[in-house]
Structures are given as C-alpha cells and as structure tokens.
Amino acid sequence: MSKFLKVILKNLIKGPSTIKYPFEDSPAPEKLRGKIVHNADACVACHLCEYVCAGGAIKMQESEDKKGIDFVVWHDTCTFCGLCEYYCPTKAIHLTNDYHTAHLQADKYNYVEKTFVKKQPCTCCGEPIVPISLAMVEQIYGKEGDIRGLSKMCPQCRRKILWKGGVSKL
Ligand code: SF4
Numbered sequence: 001m002s003k004f005l006k007v008i009l010k011n012l013i014k015g016p017s018t019i020k021y022p023f024e025d026s027p028a029p030e031k032l033r034g035k036i037v038h039n040a041d042a043c044v045a046c047h048l049c050e051y052v053c054a055g056g057a058i059k060m061q062e063s064e065d066k067k068g069i070d071f072v073v074w075h076d077t078c079t080f081c082g083l084c085e086y087y088c089p090t091k092a093i094h095l096t097n098d099y100h101t102a103h104l105q106a107d108k109y110n111y112v113e114k115t116f117v118k119k120q121p122c123t124c125c126g127e128p129i130v131p132i133s134l135a136m137v138e139q140i141y142g143k144e145g146d147i148r149g150l151s152k153m154c155p156q157c158r159r160k161i162l163w164k165g166g167v168s169k170l
Pocket residue numbers: 036049052053054055056057058073077078079080081082083084085095
C-alpha cells in the first residue's frame with residue numbers, strides 16, 4: 001500500500017480532528033473577552049461604565065415612568081476592551097467568554113442587552129433613588145460608625161445627616 005493510501009486510511013479510522021462548528025459548539029478559553037452581561041440587581045447606576053466605554057456601547061437613561069434606569073448594551077458596538085468591567089465599583093457588568101456575536105446586519109438594532117435598574121424610595125425623604133453599595137459608602141464616608149443606613153438614602157439626605165452630627169445619628 002502506498003504511503004498516501006496509508007495516510008488516508010489512518011485519518012479515516014481516526015476521524016476528523018476539527019470541530020463541526022456551527023453544528024457543534026467549540027470551546028472558548030476562559031479568559032476570552034466576549035459578550036457583555038449586566039446584573040441590574042448589583043448595579044448602582046453610577047454611569048461609570050457608560051463614561052469609560054470605548055465603543056459607546058452602553059446607554060443609560062431614566063425610564064419613562066421614572067421608576068428606574070433603562071440600561072442598554074449594544075453588542076455590535078462593543079469593542080471588548082473590558083474597561084466597563086474594570087471600573088465598575090460593584091462588579092455588576094462583566095465580559096463572558098461567549099463569542100457568539102455574529103448576526104445579520106438587519107438584526108443589529110435587536111442585538112442588544114436591555115436591563116432595568118429599579119429605584120427605591122429614600123429611607124429618609126421617600127424620593128426614588130438607586131441605592132448605592134456598602135462598599136461605595138465606605139469609600140465615600142469611611143468605615144467609622146453605623147454607615148449601612150446611608151446606602152439607602154438620597155445624596156441630599158446623606159448630606160443632611162452628616163451635617164447634623166454624623167452617622168451616629170442614623
Ligand atoms: S467592553 Fe469596552 S466597548 Fe464593550 S461595553 Fe465594555 S467598555 Fe464598552
């Protein structure tokens with residue numbers, strides 16, 4: 001048997017070495033920068049990700065009923081730079097290793113992730129606000145005293161409380 005036929009026979013027995021993508025999924029490295037995911041429950045609507053976004057892929061605006069923030073990520077505009085994930089103070093936005101981002105041009109306006117960051121009433125005055133995380137409260141006001149209550153207050157009430165004598169009055 002010729003060398004050539006031997007190679008053919010060997011490969012036929014061994015089977016294909018490649019993956020039959022797109023008929024079966026192909027593995028992606030864990031650290032691959034792929035599709036963005038946003039966790040609205042952890043988001044404090046600080047706008048940092050929107051500000052640093054290199055591709056202008058993140059848009060945040062108050063919802064029409066004023067009950068929260070509409071958060072939109074345009075997947076086809078994202079450049080996978082990772083700046084949003086890097087700067088997010090609450091780890092609410094991150095890149096996954098999902099690389100399945102190909103889509104038809106006609107679908108580009110539907111290829112978005114939409115989430116809703118719900119507002120809650122300020123525990124002091126009742127004004128609807130997005131509570132800030134405890135980690136952010138600690139960064140702004142330090143760790144002295146019972147600062148937990150500050151996270152559910154609007155900025156004005158936080159200021160008033162601090163003017164009146166600090167977090168010990170909470
Ligand atoms: S990875 Fe970069 S381009 Fe994509 S949404 Fe985040 S900041 Fe914007």
